[in-house]
Amino acid sequence: MADVVVLGVGVIGLTSALTLEERGHRVRVIAASTGASVTSSVAGAIWFPFWAEPRERVSRWASVTRHWLTDLSRSDASAGVDVLRMLELDDSDQTPWWGMEIEDLSLERAGSRGVDSARWNGAPFGWRFSAPRVDPRHHLPWLEARLRTPVLRRTVSSLSDVVDDRSLGADVVVNCTGLGAGRLARDEQIRPLFGQVVVCEPGTFDPGSSMADERDPKAVFYAIPRRDEVIIGGCTAEWDGNVADGTLPAPDPNLTEVLLARAARYGVEPREILRVVAGLRPYRTAVRVERDAADPRIIHNYGHGGSGYTIARGCAVEVAGMVERGA
Numbered sequence: 107m108a109d110v111v112v113l114g115v116g117v118i119g120l121t122s123a124l125t126l127e128e129r130g131h132r133v134r135v136i137a138a139s140t141g142a143s144v145t146s147s148v149a150g151a152i153w154f155p156f157w158a159e160p161r162e163r164v165s166r167w168a169s170v171t172r173h174w175l176t177d178l179s180r181s182d183a184s185a186g187v188d189v190l191r192m193l194e195l196d197d198s199d200q201t202p203w204w205g206m207e208i209e210d211l212s213l214e215r216a217g218s219r220g221v222d223s224a225r226w227n228g229a230p231f232g233w234r235f236s237a238p239r240v241d242p243r244h245h246l247p248w249l250e251a252r253l254r255t256p257v258l259r260r261t262v263s264s265l266s267d268v269v270d271d272r273s274l275g276a277d278v279v280v281n282c283t284g285l286g287a288g289r290l291a292r293d294e295q296i297r298p299l300f301g302q303v304v305v306c307e308p309g310t311f312d313p314g315s316s317m318a319d320e321r322d323p324k325a326v327f328y329a330i331p332r333r334d335e336v337i338i339g340g341c342t343a344e345w346d347g348n349v350a351d352g353t354l355p356a357p358d359p360n361l362t363e364v365l366l367a368r369a370a371r372y373g374v375e376p377r378e379i380l381r382v383v384a385g386l387r388p389y390r391t392a393v394r395v396e397r398d399a400a401d402p403r404i405i406h407n408y409g410h411g412g413s414g415y416t417i418a419r420g421c422a423v424e425v426a427g428m429v430e431r432g433a
């Protein structure tokens with residue numbers, strides 16, 4: 107058993123902390139921001155590998171997470187996870203890389219008998235499969251409530267300070283600080299990708315089905331129902347603005363109009379807008395799950411881009427394996 111300090115209470119930090127505790131480790135969690143001010147609180151958050159590399163590792167982590175979330179949806183409704191029927195529109199009928207391990211993946215062709223493709227915005231193909239959808243409003247508190255020790259609210263200015271802090275007594279520090287890792291780990295490979303979603307009353311949108319079209323990266327569309335609302339997205343844009351530590355970027359009202367107009371092309375016309383939120387995805391050329399070369403007491407787990415919810419558990423299991431091999 108190891109004494110572990112986990113930094114960060116986004117979905118990556120909390121899932122890592124819970125996974126380590128389940129495996130018998132003593133865990134302390136430290137975070138600068140919590141609740142609605144972390145990126146993880148604004149996510150869709152559906153299982154789908156999106157803006158995360160490299161594909162081989164992402165597929166493996168996504169598969170582990172998919173099974174974990176699916177089991178959770180059956181065992182505990184308060185975890186905020188439900189399994190939806192997902193439709194992903196495509197230009198190709200070749201099995202996509204992310205679909206290789208999905209047992210119930212099936213292909214539909216526009217115009218085929220029984221296929222309602224009138225609202226596919228010209229897409230020739232659609233992949234149907236079941237996908238767990240997480241509601242961060244329930245899931246993040248659910249994860250946190252399972253931890254044995256309350257989260258310590260503190261901004262860390264150096265990883266080695268945490269490792270050397272005798273009052274914490276950590277054998278290992280797991281760095282799950284998302285974009286904050288850019289400064290803490292002096293990592294120039296991580297960069298923010300702006301995203302915005304419009305949260306609406308569901309109207310007539312089917313609460314059991316989700317729909318997405320990522321064929322044009324500049325005009326991404328998705329509609330993700332929750333139990334009481336529907337999330338309309340999306341957008342993935344380079345970001346060169348400034349936000350104060352611990353805050354989220356302001357949504358762009360023009361983009362809200364664009365997103366709703368785009369949704370209408372797919373037949374999605376929700377009722378009232380409940381709120382509009384934006385966040386910065388912590389994108390890195392490769393998700394970083396590895397031991398620090400200079401200080402092996404540090405394990406990094408950040409840079410999950412647009413897939414934090416999709417790969418959190420797979421990454422956490424890998425981190426736990428590293429802790430155990432080194433402990």
Ligand SMILES: Cc1cc2nc3c(=O)[nH]c(=O)nc-3n(C[C@H](O)[C@H](O)[C@H](O)COP(=O)(O)OP(=O)(O)OC[C@H]3O[C@@H](n4cnc5c(N)ncnc54)[C@H](O)[C@@H]3O)c2cc1C
Nearest residue numbers: 114115116138139146150152262284286301385414415416
């Ligand atoms: C609009 C939008 C939609 C999305 N939709 C999806 C989706 O449908 N499916 C999906 O899988 N993913 C989705 N994502 C991506 C997902 O939200 C991210 O990959 C995920 O939230 C990253 O989680 P994280 O825990 O690494 O980072 P964060 O949630 O940003 O958490 C980082 C934590 O580290 C702490 N921290 C940072 N620096 C310090 C420091 N110096 N000292 C102490 N603590 C520190 C912060 O306070 C915070 O607690 C979406 C993202 C956006 C913006």
